[in-house]
Amino acid sequence: MPHDFIGWFHTIAAILALITGTIILIKTKGTVLHKQIGRIYGVAMILVCITSFMIYRVHGSFGVLHFFAVVSTVTLLLGMLPLYFKSKFKQPIIMHLSWMYWSVIGLYCAFTAEVLTRLPMLLSIKYTYGIFYALVGISAGAVGYAGSIVFKKKLNEWIDAFSQSK
Structure with a gap:
């Protein structure tokens, strides 16, 4: 649970980003709705990224979770x-x-790791940093792997639909 204002702000922005990001993945690309929800997602994620650098509860300094915040920002x-x-860009829509x-x-990886x-x-299990990082790694790896399978299929669809070399 969040412990302070920054934690709550981060959590609320992340929930908004999860909802809007999911809608974006499901809905048709390039529509007015896609663009409007995409802007909300973008702002929410910027806020998530900024606030993630303000949270230092695990080690009290820059750590592996902050590394993932850098990756998320990039x-x-x-x-x-x-x-x-x-x-x-050669194929700006496909890159986007x-x-x-x-x-x-x-964001799904981070959410799964958080849960x-x-x-x-x-479960009242003795909690160690080893367990913490194992769960982060397993969850991020599993979600990332599943995402990569879907990405391969989606990428071919996007190339067919949005390629400028048609």
């Missing part, structure tokens, strides 16, 4: 940049869809 930016600088897809999958790392406490 993924989000790489997903947004092709829309604003289309002429600089690919990086934003991974932004949402990364699973709570299990030992709920």
